[in-house]
Amino acid sequence: MTGRALLRFDVASARRGRLTPIFAAGFALVSVGVALAGLSAGGAVVVQGFARTSVSLLQLTLWTVPLLSLLLGAVSGAECTELEFLTALPLPRTHIVVSRWAAWTLALTVALVAGFGAAGVVIGILAGSADVARYVALIGIATLLVSASLAIGLWIGIVARTRARAVGFAVLVWFVLVVGADLAAIALLSVLPAPAGSWSLVVLLTANPVDSARALGLGLFQADVVAGPTGAALHRLLGGPGAALVLVGLIAWTIVPLRLAGRRFARQDL
Amino acid sequence: MIELHGVTKRFGTQVALASFTLTVAPGEIVALVGPNGAGKSTTLRILAGALHPDEGSAAIGGRDVVADPLCARRHLGYLPQRLGVPLSTVVGDLATLVATARGLPAAAGPSALTSYGLGRRLDATLGEMSGGQRQRAMLALATLGPIDALVLDEPSISLDVDGADDVREAIRAARRAGAGVLFASHHLSDVAQLADRIAVMVAGKLVACGTLEELATATGVAWDRRVTDAPIERIYRTLVRGLSRLQDAA
Numbered sequence: 001m002t003g004r005a006l007l008r009f010d011v012a013s014a015r016r017g018r019l020t021p022i023f024a025a026g027f028a029l030v031s032v033g034v035a036l037a038g039l040s041a042g043g044a045v046v047v048q049g050f051a052r053t054s055v056s057l058l059q060l061t062l063w064t065v066p067l068l069s070l071l072l073g074a075v076s077g078a079e080c081t082e083l084e085f086l087t088a089l090p091l092p093r094t095h096i097v098v099s100r101w102a103a104w105t106l107a108l109t110v111a112l113v114a115g116f117g118a119a120g121v122v123i124g125i126l127a128g129s130a131d132v133a134r135y136v137a138l139i140g141i142a143t144l145l146v147s148a149s150l151a152i153g154l155w156i157g158i159v160a161r162t163r164a165r166a167v168g169f170a171v172l173v174w175f176v177l178v179v180g181a182d183l184a185a186i187a188l189l190s191v192l193p194a195p196a197g198s199w200s201l202v203v204l205l206t207a208n209p210v211d212s213a214r215a216l217g218l219g220l221f222q223a224d225v226v227a228g229p230t231g232a233a234l235h236r237l238l239g240g241p242g243a244a245l246v247l248v249g250l251i252a253w254t255i256v257p258l259r260l261a262g263r264r265f266a267r268q269d270l
Numbered sequence: 271m272i273e274l275h276g277v278t279k280r281f282g283t284q285v286a287l288a289s290f291t292l293t294v295a296p297g298e299i300v301a302l303v304g305p306n307g308a309g310k311s312t313t314l315r316i317l318a319g320a321l322h323p324d325e326g327s328a329a330i331g332g333r334d335v336v337a338d339p340l341c342a343r344r345h346l347g348y349l350p351q352r353l354g355v356p357l358s359t360v361v362g363d364l365a366t367l368v369a370t371a372r373g374l375p376a377a378a379g380p381s382a383l384t385s386y387g388l389g390r391r392l393d394a395t396l397g398e399m400s401g402g403q404r405q406r407a408m409l410a411l412a413t414l415g416p417i418d419a420l421v422l423d424e425p426s427i428s429l430d431v432d433g434a435d436d437v438r439e440a441i442r443a444a445r446r447a448g449a450g451v452l453f454a455s456h457h458l459s460d461v462a463q464l465a466d467r468i469a470v471m472v473a474g475k476l477v478a479c480g481t482l483e484e485l486a487t488a489t490g491v492a493w494d495r496r497v498t499d500a501p502i503e504r505i506y507r508t509l510v511r512g513l514s515r516l517q518d519a520a
Contacts, residue, residue: 084354
């Protein structure tokens, strides 16, 4: 009962902010822009179908969605330390953290679905509905990434305690996830023998939510067609248990940071 | 019933509260007074669960605030010195949440705000309200429902004459309902009018506690409750300055 009341309170707060419609409009504009930017073999501007638009959007999603979600989560987490009135109510502190995460995950998911969905309607009308499932899968992967990044951001914010420090740490973590981890992976894989390298790659993909989302995206979209030999190798590697492991890893990137954030907030002084 | 037994709280190497012991009986009003940094807010924040004591124990209605925090907070009304919720919060939404969390019908929250003259501001955010309206709204929500303990940190701050009257009436109403009330204030006239006992704090320690008459006797100040507020200020200054001198000498 109180959990639902708390969620309603946080969802109402998230909904009242202008961020959700702004993000939805941004996602829609980018999606339509990417779809319209396709070039036919003859050089004329044509509308790309869902498959190519999805692959084009994937990289953009991998850069922007974690950044937005980490920043939102970090600010929301830092704000938890200012909730002295709420924490004096008979509400478990862990519920306060989980409720904030759920509210923002819902808000950003609505923004993703509205933005990409609006663009999807345009693409469907102009280029047909072939491969629409891949486009829907992209939204699903982006939602998982939102969920994980928000949880990590909340944890960062609660540990950092102030908004300025939280934002600074969030940007640093985003950079590490998006760029730093890839550099480390390249370095590691270059010194490992090939068979060990395959499983090391799966482990490395699981160790980074952004890489997990990238791998799932390329795998689900049959990236061997559009990403050449690299995509083909990834597709082979992720066939069967590899993909499941990466998916479980991505889900764990929500659960573990959220639990850590809740435990930390429950024990810390405000 | 509010109980603090040997509570110590440190921030780094600084001792904010040192072996602090105080009990507030049901239906009793106790005022915490003392200079800035004396440990008043720290005491109240420990009771509200915002801070965890390093040593000792604190309890509301016989329930330890650390070991059994949810039960302890179930019948606690708390008004922090800082707002304690984001300014972007819609006051009506907050009222509904407070009522639900206290096990009351959701509509009890907004109707408490209405009884404080804020019925037309239910859709406003706290940031859109004046400082006085905000404080009254938070007071209305802090005192919502059946509470065993009311803990208020500078409740009259930023309030006009009517608002200060609301605070005094809320405190008296809580006492009539049988709640123990502990409040910190620099407004010594409020303290003199409301408190059954006054606890004087200096440097994290309880240095004196008693009725005004007892404190007046202890400090040798002539006291007449009917005449003026001046004697309580003299009592306060005598206690605080005298103890500060003792500490400096030590």
